[in-house]
């Protein structure tokens with residue numbers, strides 16, 4: 192049986208939601224990730240360091256209360272899960288708030304969403320350029336900018352929106368602010384891979400398991416699979432394959448793990464007007480391992496999952512380890528909130544090749 196032991200991974204792009212949903216999904220992350228960067232798109236969004244600290248506290252409390260229920264004998268193993276926070280970039284963001292971000296040990300980045308591009312993102316502002324004043328200050332204070340890079344021009348085809356954003360918004364911005372540290376989040380195209388590789392070391396990218404494991408046929412051909420529907424959309428095979436080459440490459444330092452796990456209740460996914468977002472946290476590592484193994488690059492999984500992101504964010508490397516074995520296993524049909532509402536993962540209906548042992 193094939194297996195691999197790696198330094199315990201971190202998830203540098205995670206949606207944990209709040210309340211009941213938070214309680215239902217937190218263990219799927221704290222179970223096998225040491226740290227995570229938690230996205231701020233709650234309703235209302237997290238826009239101040241104070242709100243972020245309160246949210247962080249709710250996450251840690253939820254994690255502990257879930258552990259007391261399901262792993263009472265082993266709480267400390269998973270209670271060390273450390274969520275880092277982000278603020279939602281908006282036109283009200285003041286210099287004083289940015290100063291507070293730079294001094295906060297809990298807030299690692301500011302997140303840009305194009306208005307309306309994803310769940311609860313209607314607070315963003317469409318013009319990337321309108322934030323140049325903020326970017327200038329972030330560059331000086333060395334605050335990381337996380338970017339959802341898709342054009343929101345309704346005339347642009349939805350499959351072309353990432354490429355268009357690079358050309359119209361991202362490229363001019365990185366030229367103007369070469370010292371601003373930027374994460375191009377959940378990249379989905381060969382254009383994005385090329386863009387990130389062409390930039391200096393301050394521009395990096397997070398990559399999800401779904402964009403590495405699936406192309407758009409897996410979402411749309413024959414039957415519609417709503418649990419694989421996410422923003423940005425899955426793209427062509429050539430894009431998927433370019434992403435795989437980038438993350439598995441021997442010299443890869445610019446690409447790291449960010450699941451973009453984004454849980455929704457089943458009714459919001461299996462719907463005549465369904466939400467974008469893959470609930471990937473519980474099986475993300477199994478899918479990443481599958482991709483690296485298929486590429487003959489399992490030995491590079493640790494760089495991607497456990498080292499590159501920590502280095503970029505200037506954090507120490509984790510000390511614990513995590514073991515994965517190659518063994519067929521059936522993922523759970525659904526996860527459930529206290530009220531009995533179901534959440535279905537993105538691998539629903541599949542047999543997985545890899546499994547975490549612990």
Ligand SMILES: [Zn+2]
Nearest residue numbers: 206230451453
């Ligand atoms: Zn996201």
